[in-house]
Amino acid sequence: EVQLQQSGAELGKPGTSVKLSCKVSGYNIRNTYMHWVNQRPGKGLEWIGRIDPANGNTIYAEKFKSKATLTADTSSNTAYMQLSQLKSDDTAIYFCAIRGDWYFDFWGPGTMVTVSS
Amino acid sequence: DVVLTQTPVSLSVTLGDQASISCRSSQSLEYSDGYTYLEWYLQKPGQSPQLLIYEVSNRFSGVPDRFIGSGSGTDFTLKISRVEPEDLGVYYCFQATHDPNTFGAGTKLELK
Numbered sequence: 001e002v003q004l005q006q007s008g009a010e011l012g013k014p015g016t017s018v019k020l021s022c023k024v025s026g027y028n029i030r031n032t033y034m035h036w037v038n039q040r041p042g043k044g045l046e047w048i049g050r051i052d053p054a055n056g057n058t059i060y061a062e063k064f065k066s067k068a069t070l071t072a073d074t075s076s077n078t079a080y081m082q083l084s085q086l087k088s089d090d091t092a093i094y095f096c097a098i099r100g101d102w103y104f105d106f107w108g109p110g111t112m113v114t115v116s117s
Numbered sequence: 118d119v120v121l122t123q124t125p126v127s128l129s130v131t132l133g134d135q136a137s138i139s140c141r142s143s144q145s146l147e148y149s150d151g152y153t154y155l156e157w158y159l160q161k162p163g164q165s166p167q168l169l170i171y172e173v174s175n176r177f178s179g180v181p182d183r184f185i186g187s188g189s190g191t192d193f194t195l196k197i198s199r200v201e202p203e204d205l206g207v208y209y210c211f212q213a214t215h216d217p218n219t220f221g222a223g224t225k226l227e228l229k
Binding site: 035046050060107 | 216220
């Protein structure tokens, strides 16, 4: 059974950084792309970017290029996303998802990030 | 970036009705390999999104046949015939043809 285990809720102060994790079991992340998506309170889904864990190549949505940094550790089968220079607008649920050739196969349950002083 | 415009923003239906959601793209979503990477997801409150349709019209495993995806190029539609209680939630179209990938803004399906 494939499972994506995301790290727990984060409370970050403005201007600081947080690093979220997404540990995958039952699926080798070398064989897929790991995507990240966010959802601000009461809003829609927003694609942040993806990483190819096999080589570390990344693609970001323009607005997240200086906000998010995606990495992956194939030895622990875990993907990471660091969010920097936190602002209140970064308050959201952040989902990781595995994407095969055609669609998002599996999703994590999401990590709530709250930015507040 | 590709903009996906979903209409309507919300849809109030009676159980058993048909519902139709449109997703229009600012660019053609046909990829150079001939495939069109347009998907539909349903998100229920407090849950992660779940896949309904991929490559415009292919139902994901276990998705009832009352969900029908259609379209080509820049114009796509998701039809739900005979809406049932478990169909309520927010529907999103998503394109993976172009980088960056993008979601539509969502359509909330609710009971009248």
